[in-house]
Amino acid sequence: MKYRLALGSVAAVGFARFSYGLVVPAMREELGWSLADAGLQTTANGDGYLIGAIVVALVVRRLGTARSFQLGMVVTTMSLAATAATSSYELQLLLRATAGVAGALVFVSGAVIAARRAATDRSAITVFFGGAGLGIALSGLVLPLLLDGNSARWPTAWLLLAAGSLLATIISWSAATSAPTASEHRAKLGRLWPVGIAYVLFGAGYIVYLTFLSTYLAGQHSNARQIAATWTLLGLAAILAPLVWNRAVTTWSGARSMATLIGLQVVAAVLPLLHHSRATVLASAAIFGLTFLNVPASVAALVRRTVPQQGWTATIGALTVLFAAGQTVSPWPAGFLADHLGASTALAWTAVLCGAGALTAFSWPTVFSWKAESRRSLESSASPEP
Incomplete structure (x- = not known):
């Protein structure tokens, strides 16, 4: 069941968002x-993600978690x-925003469904988010070779992604339907604001790496097979990431797992x-793939705890608003700098942020521990001696 639910992440994240960097x-x-x-x-896609x-x-309160997930999958496929x-260009912006x-x-409702199932299956959260790795691996295996030397095939690439999304929608449909439900309250971030x-x-930071990775590789004279190998490795690493990080994401105290990732x-x-070579590029892709999808998984697990x-739903949604805001504002200025200073600037942008x-x-x-200790010290010093 959790693997079928993870197909939502394959389509909505792996195909609809990250595969854009390949096309x-x-x-x-x-x-x-x-x-x-x-x-x-990419900024338009982030704008749409922010709106979503x-x-x-509100959508979950009206339709329920399962129906919200299913609606997102259908709209993803259509876009x-x-x-x-x-x-x-203008219609492309609109479609990127719609996606x-x-x-x-899909992302938020699927995360909530996975969080509920984590009560009986601790790996449900990391498996759901790790599903995007399968989308990246499949895209990385096919799209660079399809487009090599024939950029006019870009519409075919999107049709293939749509077909994959349709298949994922069909298979994941009943996985969402069988999800347990719960009444929903409003979000209160409170102590979670640093998160x-x-x-x-x-x-x-991360969205810039994925948006301009192929451009960086092309600028370093990587051929289509090398680009395909890099993206496929990144996707495969993301698929394996739940095995590596599940214990840390679900058991480490505080936000230690998030900070580490x-x-x-x-x-x-x-x-x-530091050094451009095939080895360092592949190592970079592997490390990136092993970590980036488990950041939202760590956030969902932290909310659950x-x-x-x-x-x-409301708290994960509120944190996702902040996440989406970062994705929205970042790609255009990063692209502007890359136009003038080179595509490697995008990697530096990712590192700094x-x-x-x-x-x-x-x-x-x-x-918070420091503030609480300071407050206790002030209160103690202000108290009269007995």
Whole structure:
């Protein structure tokens, strides 16, 4: 059941969001886009994701968690198919945004379903988020070879992604239907606000790596087979990530797992900057794949440990709003800098923002413990002697 539910992540995240990074070099060549133009498309996807994250709690209250998941899957499939039908930049922006809205519905509602199932199967959360790795691996195996030397095939790439999304929708449909339900309360982040800030910084950093990885590799004269191998390795690593991180995500105290995972994103981004070779690029992709999908998994697990069940949807949705905000504002300026300073700037962008995110996550709940201790000391000093 958990593996069928994970197909939601395959379609809404692996196909609809991350596979764009594989198709964008062909679209740039065929449609005459700059890197800033390509980055703005990712920003549009982030805008849609932000909107979806804002409304998801309302949608869940109206339709239920399972129906919200299913609606997101259907809209995701339709938006991918429609992307193949137009070369209009403005319509592409609209379709990227639509895919973002649908992706948020799938991502948040699927995370809540997985969190509920974690009561009997601790790996349900990491398996759900790890599903996106299968989408990345399949896309990385097929799309670079399909588009090699023939950028005009970019619509075919989107049709293949739509077909894969349709299959995932059909298979995952009953997995969502059988999910248990619970009444929902409004979000109250409270002590989780440093986690939200770290999530913003992570969202702003990791999305740039995935958006411009293929562009960076092409600029380093990597051929289609090398690009395919890099993305396939990244996806396979993401598939294996739940086996590596499940215990840390579900049992480590505080936000230690989140901080560790984001910190490793920094290592992944810096490696090719220190020395460009096939070995360092593959190591970078492997580390990135092993970590990035488990960051949202760690957030969902943290919410499950610290928030009453009735608040899971709203709280995960609120944190996803912050995550989406980071994804929204980051790709265009990163693309602008890459246009003027080179594609490697995108990797530096990822390293800086993820580094800040890791430090912020590591501070939780230490900052609260320090404040509580300071408050107790002040109260003690202010109390009259007996």
